[in-house]
Amino acid sequence: MEKVSLGAKSMTLPTPAWLIGTYDADGKPNLMTAAWGGICCSKPVCMTVSLQKPRYSYAAIMERKAFTINVAAEADVAKVDYxxxxxxxxxxxxAVCGYTAVKSELVDAPYVAECPLTVECKLIHVQDLGQHTMFVGEVLDVKVDGACMKDGKPDAAAIKPIIFAPEDRHYYGLGRDLGLAFSIGKELK
Structure with a gap:
């Protein structure tokens, strides 16, 4: 099948639709939606989020050296967009979203009580990349709602995370389960 060249674009599928939790200089909890982020290291466990300098959360992360990543459920897509x-x-x-800010005991950032999955990150590295600055956070804890656990592990189908498609600027939910990782490929050996 022939590929169509789209040129250099900030696009991959999927990207997350995360709510980044911070405290501003006055200690007010804040959220911002971010799509530029992901896992960047397994040991120590680290995640990244990239923001532009003019964003209100940028200064908060720089000052407090911490942030949370909150994964909202599909039902909260309007709140994530807001x-x-x-x-x-x-x-x-x-307040506008009707969310409860919970003070993390591990990092100087709030998390969203109503989000089914939260990752608490301590800032360990800042890399200016151009239009965006990449913040690398060491993961100090991952919190998952008990109702979203299955066999002792987070259940993506119960969490119902929101994903973002940068090119068409739409939010999507997860599709169907395709099979067990590191297993279904064995049939090709």
Whole structure:
């Protein structure tokens, strides 16, 4: 099948639709939606999120040296979108969204009680990449709602994370289960 060249674009599928939790200089909890992020190291466990310098959360991460990654469920897609289009300078996003800010005991950042999955990160590296700055956070804890666990592990089908497609600017949910990783490929050996 012939490929169509799209040129250099900030595109891969899927990208996350994360709510990044921070405290501003006055200690007010804030959220912003971020799609540029992912796992970057297994040992120590680290995750990245990349933000532009003018973003309100940028200064908060630089000052507090911490952030949380909150994975909202599909039912909260409008709230996730709202947190990406309104600045924390002008709104209390926790209040508008009806979210509860929980003070992390491990990092200087809040997390969202209502999100089924939260990752608490201590900032360990900052890399200016151009238009964005990449923040590398060491994961100190992952919290998952008990109702979203299956056989002692997080259940993606129960969490129902939101994913983002940068090119068409739409949010999507997960598709069907395709099979067990590191297993279904064995039939090709």
């Amino acid at each position: 947190c990406g289009i309104v600045s924390g300078k002008n709104a209390d996003k926790f």
